[in-house]
Amino acid sequence: MEDRYGHRISYLRVSITDRCNERCTYCMPHELQEWLAREDVLTYEETLRLIRIAAELGVSKLRITGGEPLTRRDVLGFVQRLPAIPGINDIGISTNGTLLARWSRRPGGDAGSTLQGASHSEAAPEETMAAALRAAGVNSVNISLDTLDRQAYAQTTGRDFLPQVLDGIDAAIAAQIPLIKLNCVLMRGRNEDQLIPLVEFAAKRNLILRFIELMPVSHSDVLDENNFLPIAEARRNIEAHFGTLIPEPTFRTNGPSTYYKVGCRDQRLGFIGAMTNLHFCESCNKLRLTCDGKLRPCLGSYLEFDIMKVLRAGASDAELRQFFLDVVERKPEQHDFRENYQPGRMMVAIGG
Numbered sequence: 001m002e003d004r005y006g007h008r009i010s011y012l013r014v015s016i017t018d019r020c021n022e023r024c025t026y027c028m029p030h031e032l033q034e035w036l037a038r039e040d041v042l043t044y045e046e047t048l049r050l051i052r053i054a055a056e057l058g059v060s061k062l063r064i065t066g067g068e069p070l071t072r073r074d075v076l077g078f079v080q081r082l083p084a085i086p087g088i089n090d091i092g093i094s095t096n097g098t099l100l101a102r103w104s105r106r107p108g109g110d111a112g113s114t115l116q117g118a119s120h121s122e123a124a125p126e127e128t129m130a131a132a133l134r135a136a137g138v139n140s141v142n143i144s145l146d147t148l149d150r151q152a153y154a155q156t157t158g159r160d161f162l163p164q165v166l167d168g169i170d171a172a173i174a175a176q177i178p179l180i181k182l183n184c185v186l187m188r189g190r191n192e193d194q195l196i197p198l199v200e201f202a203a204k205r206n207l208i209l210r211f212i213e214l215m216p217v218s219h220s221d222v223l224d225e226n227n228f229l230p231i232a233e234a235r236r237n238i239e240a241h242f243g244t245l246i247p248e249p250t251f252r253t254n255g256p257s258t259y260y261k262v263g264c265r266d267q268r269l270g271f272i273g274a275m276t277n278l279h280f281c282e283s284c285n286k287l288r289l290t291c292d293g294k295l296r297p298c299l300g301s302y303l304e305f306d307i308m309k310v311l312r313a314g315a316s317d318a319e320l321r322q323f324f325l326d327v328v329e330r331k332p333e334q335h336d337f338r339e340n341y342q343p344g345r346m347m348v349a350i351g352g
């Protein structure tokens with residue numbers, strides 16, 4: 001699939017839930033919200049069918065996200081079915097990390113709450129969720145970690161879960177997931193003091209660390225001059241401590257990050273400058289499928305198309321394929337975040 005601007009679509013981000021066990025200030029609205037009703041969320045069967053169709057059209061990489069994807073019942077049973085889809089060769093998960101160290105089954109062998117109904121599970125009785133995901137074919141995990149300060153973590157996420165997240169990171173390392181990335185959303189006044197500790201934390205564990213600029217999703221006041229911290233400034237702060245960062249223009253993962261090597265040692269850092277990098281959208285290869293069955297050609301645009309409606313109305317595979325192609329045709333050249341964008345949908349309900 002290729003759009004009018006030459007973006008080649010090979011990457012589908014699939015949100016499987018709008019629910020989350022955290023309440024990050026930049027992702028959730030301030031006011032209490034209602035979760036989607038179960039019948040308004042794509043079933044796993046429906047999601048798998050849409051992924052299969054996307055794969056027929058050239059999608060080879062998947063990222064399962066949310067909300068918090070590991071809160072959805074039988075997520076493991078779902079993930080285990082992904083490698084069998086012809087054409088899919090790269091399966092990643094984005095998670096807040098809180099549930100990665102949990103037992104996928106309780107020690108002793110009986111099915112734990114995260115695995116209900118997964119009779120086809122191949123998880124060993126005492127595997128962590130991270131190990132079970134690895135066994136299911138997941139090769140990359142992105143774990144959100146904005147700070148190592150427990151109090152600041154609780155303030156940002158609304159939950160005192162930092163110890164669980166750190167255990168989750170250890171579990172992902174122990175599970176030997178080939179690519180583990182830590183994602184830190186930059187917030188002036190909130191985690192500026194955490195850049196160096198996070199770089200050290202990632203270096204010790206040999207993990208890729210990426211810094212992400214705040215984007216105006218969820219509610220319009222998520223981003224203002226007081227809390228926005230551009231990647232260029234974060235880079236300067238890190239350079240003041242570690243010396244020059246060496247650009248690595250040829251190193252890419254699937255995402256929009258630009259990578260640098262820390263000169264004084266063998267460590268890689270990524271910077272995702274959705275707001276300040278004017279070339280950010282040029283290499284975009286993504287489509288998003290929300291958990292309520294909307295195809296979104298761009299995170300930073302209002303455009304979304306209801307594929308659940310046509311699927312539930314009985315569309316054939318050929319009709320669904322055409323739907324994908326029509327959405328790709330309407331992919332914008334770039335996002336609208338710099339145009340005083342007012343979000344129409346929470347990040348937690350899009351799938352970051």
Ligand SMILES: C[S@@+](CC[C@H](N)C(=O)[O-])C[C@H]1O[C@@H](n2cnc3c(N)ncnc32)[C@H](O)[C@@H]1O
Pocket residue numbers: 020026027065066067068069094095096142143144183185212213214215216217218222347348351352
């Ligand atoms: C929406 S979350 C979903 C997956 C999982 N719950 C997690 O936290 O990683 C995906 C990513 O989006 C990022 N994110 C959420 N709201 C954001 C915002 N307003 N600006 C930039 N990144 C944001 C999160 O930090 C996270 O790395």
Ligand code: SF4
Pocket residue numbers: 020021022023024027028066067068095096144157347348
């Ligand atoms: S960023 Fe992730 S963990 Fe935080 S509220 Fe959003 S979905 Fe939940």
